[in-house]
Amino acid sequence: MDDEEFRRRGKEMIDYIADYLLHISDRRVTPEVEPGYLRPMLPKNAPEKSEKWENIMQDVEQAIMPGITHWQHPRFHAYFPAGNSYPSILGEMLSSGLGIVGFSWAASPACTELETIMLDWIGRMIDLPVAFLPFDPNHDYEESDNESSSQTDEDDDINEDHLLNSVKNDDEQKQAEHIGGGVILGSASECILVAMLAARTKKITSKRLTDPLIEDGQILARLVCYTSKLAHSCVEKAGLIAMVRVRQLAVDEHFSLRGKTLEECIRADKEKGLIPFLVSGTLGTTSCCSYDNLKEIGEICQREQLWFHVDGAYAGSAFICEEFRYIMKGLEYADSFNTNPNKWLLMNFDCSCFWVRDKFALINAMSVDPLYLQHKHAQQAVDYRHWGVALSRRFRSLKLWFTIRSYGIEGLRHYIREHCRLAKVFELLISTDCRFDIIGDVTLGLVCFRLKGSNKLSQKLLLSLNDSGRIHMVPSMVNDLYIIRFAVCAKHATDDDMHVAFHIIQEHADSVIAEHRAQRN
Ligand code: PLP
Missing domain, CATH: 3.40.640.10 (Type I PLP-dependent aspartate aminotransferase-like (Major domain))
Incomplete structure (x- = not known):
């Protein structure tokens, strides 16, 4: 790939990523593949001769995408969010482009x-x-307050130069202690x-x-x-x-x-x-x-x-x-x-x-x-x-710098607060259905819940939800209770997403409970 092709392919790749993220909800959240699915789709050995870029990208769609779990999907509620944003992607790209290795100050x-x-x-x-x-010389460290309050009257006699010096020494001392x-x-x-x-x-x-x-x-x-x-x-x-x-x-x-x-x-x-x-x-x-x-x-x-x-x-x-x-x-x-x-x-x-x-x-x-x-x-x-x-x-700090500056702390706060608000929306929805219990307090963007009854029942519910490919969550065990974790993950998650997730969960709960009752009778 020469410089000109890199420019062209790079722009195409940005379009590919933007389209992927824009249309991600058209896909299943989780893939439908079995372990080992990829090997038969790829050649046994690395190619001896250079391959066309078009062919590589074609294989991304045909071989790689079917095996992708879509972490940025609006129905992905497993684990915790996998951070993603355009400024961060671009920061990563620049980091790769610079191609440096920063193990020491001198290394870059x-x-x-x-x-x-x-x-x-x-x-x-x-x-x-x-x-x-x-150490921040303008910070009002509590310790320095204590020290200054312990001064005696004799200190008043100290000349100005001495005072300046002692302030400087004090700062140096604090700086040395600040490790x-x-x-x-x-x-x-x-x-x-x-x-x-x-x-x-x-x-x-x-x-x-x-x-x-x-x-x-x-x-x-x-x-x-x-x-x-x-x-x-x-x-x-x-x-x-x-x-x-x-x-x-x-x-x-x-x-x-x-x-x-x-x-x-x-x-x-x-x-x-x-x-x-x-x-x-x-x-x-x-x-x-x-x-x-x-x-x-x-x-x-x-x-x-x-x-x-x-x-x-x-x-x-x-x-x-x-x-x-x-x-x-x-x-x-x-x-x-x-x-x-x-x-x-x-x-x-x-x-x-x-x-x-x-x-x-x-x-x-x-x-x-x-x-x-x-x-x-x-x-x-x-x-x-x-x-x-x-x-x-x-x-790695490039992406931090790009993202913090692009969003501003205010923008980042808005994102966090939205996730926490949506978790409350979801908690409220779950609490309207008396078949469920909420476990633990909902303080940030995670809601833990379970079906009332045995652990097995909630386990069946989660299995059914994940098998459907419509939504993805993972379980946990707290004090012997099997719980289902619902994390607000998608960057632009909405109220509507909470309602859709809740309805999917209700539908599967209907059939899991019905099947459970049928087995008991
Ligand atoms: N600690 C906590 C509280 C976590 O939730 C996780 C992962 O979700 C980890 C540690 C491990 O994180 P990592 O994958 O960065 O090692």
Whole structure:
């Protein structure tokens, strides 16, 4: 493909994507293919000779599209939203076009610097605790208030120069103490793994200070991480990779992990000689969008010197709206936090934002420094290769920059608020049909419901709905109840979409209940 053909094909591709998204509702939500469907449709070996572009695109329609689950479809209500927007797609396109690999500042300074700035923008958009953000000389830090109020009368005698100097030194001191920061990683799973690895290194280092003869392996074998039964399975997976125990604790009647449960488990583990090192809490569980009690958990983590990570993969985006910030109460106790703009902030996958209170704790766990990656600005610049698992990194902040600027925070807030309003519309519809129960509180864009009666009945209902290809949802299990999760996902979801979904669900409920009754008689 030469330059001219690239221009032509590129424009055609934009048209193809725009048409796909415009007419997406003409398609089934889920494909009707069986595992292995694609192999017989494609040649066994890669082509020796170049193929015509038209033929490749023809195969997209004939072979690929039949196997696509249409995540942007108005009847797609599974999981959580898969972010998508035109500015984000174009940002991705530019990132691919530039073809850079931003593992260090020197590898492409704009890639690193825009990433840091975007993390600061989003951090402020969602009102993260200041400890996660860079030092801001204009911010009224509470600590500096305390310090100034503790001054004595003698201070009045200090000459102006001295005063200016001490303010400067004070700022420098604060700046030095301010060691938080953020990075974009590929997934929430990666953020949680990285938090776990940082917490693990920190605990091992501190244990070795008090017991220099102990070996790392002996400490590792005793480490314990705590999370709730409703935390995403990636916490358990991170434990597998990091080779540490993960305790999945019971939740209360609001599906929330409480301090008392955590405290009892920590006490029992310490009695057994184990070493608690991390709690991974959740704001907006995948199962039912419930929230752990961060304040209770945070106080325990502080007392027990445990790393406290908070996973807000979905719910975090809602904090751009002030009315949802009550949910983040207690986040000031956290050592690290993640949220995925690629779920609910109109960014394409992948884009997981991860902030830490102490970037050195992270860097200590992740740094290796071969000669070929060193550069002369390493002391003053950020090298994101030390902030995660991968070395090579894409220019993901471009899509954040494009999308935030194109929508404005106001536009993004409108999108979030619409999804939350529509979830309430759907909740109301479900509650008008006495055959259903709503499970949990509807606070954001997720509604969980079930048919009254046995788990089997709701299971049959969901199977029937998904098999129909008219709508797509996934189940979850909370406190032994099988529930159906209805997430508002489509970017331009409407009231009408909620009504259509409700009627499809009612129709299938009619036949599932009728069949159930017939089998009983
Ligand atoms: N945490 C929560 C609360 C989630 O809902 C999800 C996925 O839906 C994850 C973590 C895992 O996200 P990822 O696919 O980015 O690893």
